[in-house]
Amino acid sequence: MNEIKIAVLGSEGVGKSALIVRFLTKRFIGEYASSSECIYRKRLSLDGRQLNLELYDPCSQTCEGKSTLNDQINWADGFIVVYDISDHSSFLTAKAIVHLIRELHLGAAKRDVESVVFLVGNKQDLCHMREVRREEGQHLAAEFRCQFYELSAAEHYQEVALMFSKMVQNASLGNKAKERRRRPSGSKSMAKLINNVFGKRRKSV
Numbered sequence: 001m002n003e004i005k006i007a008v009l010g011s012e013g014v015g016k017s018a019l020i021v022r023f024l025t026k027r028f029i030g031e032y033a034s035s036s037e038c039i040y041r042k043r044l045s046l047d048g049r050q051l052n053l054e055l056y057d058p059c060s061q062t063c064e065g066k067s068t069l070n071d072q073i074n075w076a077d078g079f080i081v082v083y084d085i086s087d088h089s090s091f092l093t094a095k096a097i098v099h100l101i102r103e104l105h106l107g108a109a110k111r112d113v114e115s116v117v118f119l120v121g122n123k124q125d126l127c128h129m130r131e132v133r134r135e136e137g138q139h140l141a142a143e144f145r146c147q148f149y150e151l152s153a154a155e156h157y158q159e160v161a162l163m164f165s166k167m168v169q170n171a172s173l174g175n176k177a178k179e180r181r182r183r184p185s186g187s188k189s190m191a192k193l194i195n196n197v198f199g200k201r202r203k204s205v
């Protein structure tokens with residue numbers, strides 16, 4: 001069965017957990033425990049194929065056994081980089097993360113990387129407190145050639161679901177291409193990377 005690993009990254013409080021929980025349960029829950037990182041798991045059917053989806057929700061605070069951003073980027077097949085439209089500093093963090101993803105994936109086929117990095121401006125319902133213009137988000141996405149979304153975990157279930165579905169679809173295609181390119185000798189180091197993050201707590205929804 002295919003495994004798709006998506007990392008949802010961004011600075012503290014931008015709504016990473018809210019977006020994941022909204023996608024998995026359709027509900028918006030106001031507060032989430034953020035003292036540990038976790039992987040949410042879900043089985044999906046895509047074009048008649050069964051997929052095991054893993055969604056990684058990092059811990060923004062200092063917590064035991066915390067993985068590094070580099071580990072997280074190496075582990076994932078796809079990236080949802082989130083900022084809060086009402087917090088400009090979170091936009092700068094998102095920019096740094098997207099930059100790092102591109103640096104670490106320089107060896108990969110360009111098209112693969114482009115389709116599996118999404119830049120997401122969350123909390124669109126707080127547009128009266130907006131600190132990041134929509135155009136700034138679009139501009140950054142264009143600069144790093146990633147897809148751009150502006151939405152609200154609190155108010156836009158359909159958009160959130162569409163965004164995750166698109167990512168799963170793209171990451172699944174990227175995965176197939178990766179499998180084709182992977183040489184037998186490469187599988188050992190990939191297994192090592194996966195083992196590095198398998199110590200994490202897992203959650204099923």
Ligand SMILES: Nc1nc2c(ncn2[C@@H]2O[C@H](COP(=O)(O)OP(=O)(O)OP(=O)(O)O)[C@@H](O)[C@H]2O)c(=O)[nH]1
Nearest residue numbers: 012013014015016017018030034060123152153154
């Ligand atoms: N108004 C509004 N609030 C949101 C939205 N998404 C999340 N929040 C709120 O933002 C706060 C942080 O949300 P979390 O989902 O915990 O953010 P996080 O990025 O996972 O935070 P850490 O785990 O600390 O890194 C919570 O109070 C949420 O209720 C949204 O779309 N609109």
